Amino acid sequence: MEFELDRKTSVPYYLQIANNIKQFVESGFWKSGTKLPTERELSERLQVSRNTVSMAYKELQTEGVIVCHQGRGTFVSEQDDKLKQQSRKERLLKIIDVSIEEAIQLGFSLDEFLDITHIRAREKQEMLTQLKIAFIECNEEQINYFVNELYFDQGVSILPVLLSDLKENTESYNEQLKDVDVIITTFFHLEEIKDLLKNLNVDIVPIALELQMETVVKIARFSQETKIGLACKSENFAEKFKNAISKTGINNIEIYYTTNTSEDELINFVNSVDQIVTSPGRKKYLEKIISEKKDIVEVIFKPDEASLNLLKTTLVDLKQKVRGKIDEH
Incomplete structure (x- = not known):
């Protein structure tokens, strides 16, 4: 079997490479333990940038298809989850x-x-119920996803904080946040939050958020010059979505957005575009108010693999401290 890249389609190369590798694994052509080409080797072979191959490998690692061993190389996973x-x-x-x-x-x-x-x-x-995490972000959609969708062990409580609220009520939030074990935010807001909370003696852990691969694939399949309408709650989320799509290399679409909550206005907006995408939590509402059947793609940003590992390590360290307290009793 050979790699096949369609250089005329709008589907980004890294997604095509990832799908090729999945096919090799699913067909048995590449068996468990098979060593993959290095990023440099594959990029030269396919005549794409090394970063493109790196993105493909990263996606496959996240899905558990491949595993990377530092100093040894990248291999097809031995076991499934x-x-x-x-x-x-x-x-x-x-x-x-x-x-x-x-x-x-x-x-x-x-x-x-x-x-x-x-x-x-x-x-x-x-x-363990004493473990408290604060998550600070600039848009409500991302906060809701973090609180509702990310799995943490039983006993870990999360305090969601909107960045605009923190700016307006800095003194009040400094008082609330002094009792949390760790504060989580994105790299983009790290320095600003450090400055706002400079008097607190609490660790601040930055994470990187990336557009979910499933979302990228669906959008990449839209036809040329498609008008995409994003229904979201904040301008911050809309700008974040636009920037993320731009970085994937998808450039055949026009993106419009609305933060309007009026049902009539939303219906008019939906009728003015070809495809609808929505921030987390709004899909069911849009499905109810739209009479014409349209596919609605939910836009989801999630922590990348490195950030998830960092979160897990942070929680483990906190739990070890808790266990130390338990053993003292």
Whole structure:
């Protein structure tokens, strides 16, 4: 099998490369453990920039199709997520079995073991509820997605803060945020937030947000000179969407947006464009008010893989501190 790039289509090269690799894996042409060409090798072979190949590999890593080992190279993943999840469960069961055997050897009954472990788990859960994360962003849509869609372990609470509110009520928010364990924001707002919260002794962790690959693929398939209408709640979100689309190399479309909430105005806006895209949370409402059937694409920005790993590491560090407090009791 060979790579196939359609240089006439509007679909970005990195998406075509990623789809080619998926086909190789799904067909069995590239099996688990197969080493992929380096970014330089593949970019020279396909006559595209190295950054294009890097973007394709990054997307595939996020989806779990490939895995990168520093110093060794990039490989087709050995196991899918389901198998990894089963493996984790099996390891946990072995730990529990060993603990039961040791408890019995110490003279405890199974009922006593259950009571003790239940109490211990409750103690740790109560301590974990003290983990508080504040997420600060400039647009309401992104805050809602972060709070509602990103999964955090049970016991982690999130305080959403709109940047404009923080600017208007800096003193009040400094008081609220002094009790959080960590503040999360985007790289774009990092320095501004550091300045606004300079009197707080709280770690601020920056993350990078990227347009979800599924959203990019759907938009790339729109025909030439398509008029896209974005229904969102803020101008910040609209500008962010425009910039993200521009960076993907999709340049065959015109983008218009509205932040209007009036039903009549929204219907008029929908009728004036060819395709509708919407910020998170508005899709169902638009489907209700639009009589003519139109495909509505939901625009989703999510933390990139490196940022998700950073968030996980941050939470682990916080939990270790909590466990230290538990062990002291």
